Amino acid sequence: MKTTLQRLGRGLAILAAAVPLGAFAFPDKPIRMVVPYSAGGGADNTARVVAQKMGEILGQTVVIDNKPGAGGVIGADVVAKATPDGYTVLYDASAFAVNGALRKLPFDPTGDFIPISLVATAPQILVVAANAPYKTVAEFVASAKKSPGKLTYASAGAGTGSHLAAEMFNEQAKIELLHIPYKGGAPALTDVMGGQVASYFGNTASTLQYVTGGKLRALAVTSKTRMKALPNTPTLAESGMPNYEVLEWNGVFLPNGTSPDRVQAIASAVQKAVADPRVRAKLQQAGLDPVGNTPQAFKSFLQTESARWHSLVKARGIRVE
Template sequence: MNKTLLRGIAAISTCLPLLAGASDWPARPVRMVVPYAAGGGADNTARIVGQRLSALLGQPVLIDNKPGAGGVIGADNVAKAPADGYTVLYDASAFGVNGALRKLPYDPAKDFIPVSLVATAPQILVVGAGAPYQNLAELIAAAKKAPRKLTYASAGAGTGSHLAAEMFNDQARIETVHVPYKGGAPALTDVMGGQVDLYFGNAASTLPSLTGGKLRALAVTSRKRVQGLDAVPTLRESGMPDYEVLEWNGVFLPKNTPADIVAKLAKATREAVADPVVRERLLKAGLEPVGNTPEEFASFVKAESTRWQAVVKARNITLD
């Protein structure tokens, strides 16, 4: 038997376990890595969807929180995991931004397979209930009258609230000063107290304070108005036709995962998101359920990454 034939047999033998595993996947519990702290938005939605996925797949989907470095630590863990379908990444908007802000130990475009977009959520531009601005036009007029006098809070440098405000500055042609916090809760507290002028908050954390009368909503960042805030216009309606910012959650697998495993997980994720109970829980959390194909999600992630890279460069955004 010649060496070429031996090498061919060896290569086929190496692939057999992976091929066999693909046909009966999942045969054991699936680990879903959430690269953020327990109790946060991504973690909460991962548990909502993961519970239904467990039933659909016939195996436990175990949530594994690996926070740190804006999601990089957990994503890197998945990028280096075996491509056998038993390690899944449940990431958020930062996945599409981190490459523009940090030197990454992985390539977001090459080391992952997008599986399905789970949900999106708008942000809400809010000011304190005692602020003098009754609408967006008044806020922008005040900012133009006194450049760099108004301040905006964020949940931290490089977060969605930071980037949304910088895009707002750019498109409104104003300059407000960034005041970063260690999370959204303290940022909201200081906006309500009048220490900071404005904040782009996610719907889940901001809506309770709005209904409680502690904040005033001036605009939302989605293409359409938010259910329950029907009187609050979008930024597009308010003179910024190109403005749209959505926070999102989605499912990824490591590169080289067999195609039939990708297809099976994508189908199960879509079915989980379409489940009436899951949809209702996501909607109550301020999220818009999606559930799409790997191809659709890949296009979405690419567009998000391209857009935020341009914003980071144009606004000279850093993590310092």
């Protein structure tokens, strides 16, 4: 009997080792990854890359669910109110760290979510239409100063990274561009390419392809150093704003109350997905810097980002209707 039990135990151990850990953690149904921005935008593009690999790691399909609107608030609220069983995940962006300073939220960004992992960071690209009359930041700023409040900029929504990057640009260039908010980056890009809006601070995941394809003109990037993908495009720091630096980011969250084992399973899956060479290559091709850090490190990052942007909102008197 003892020998039989020992053999059975060894057999179960071998079987357990052969099945992915995620298969035990998520056996019942697909995981829903809510992206609170429109399909085709930067967050959506990177989410799909990461979600596919996470699904392979967890042994369960990860389905993208776009819930755009209100600068990411609508989608985030869906996740905040979801059953905390690990089957609903939020894939958000920079707006998450500032929305609390801009509007009354239906959720608590600190208390209702568990930060899981920072997926990637990237500079934004200040773009205009390919046939726009200005070819440099200096020309663009000069045009804005000639007609205060007339030159426009698009954003992926009030409070998003593209909105705040432009407001920091207004602050440091001492100009006043008129804000035209959209429900995501994809429609904003379409109207900038069509000339309906003058400019846009686009994240690299959605914008770089149109710059390299000749459909948009890049005037500058928001990082301290030039992008490898755009070596001839200067930084804003080089263009007369030495203190300018803005990085867009994407990260994963779970609803507060999710059990520690599910938190660990999702965190591990994100970290492994971002570490995968093919995923990293796709993110880098889109101009992003892969991260894939721990929940603790991501939480610390969020605290720094939130303090920084809350300060800008107060200084600029930014309001969201």
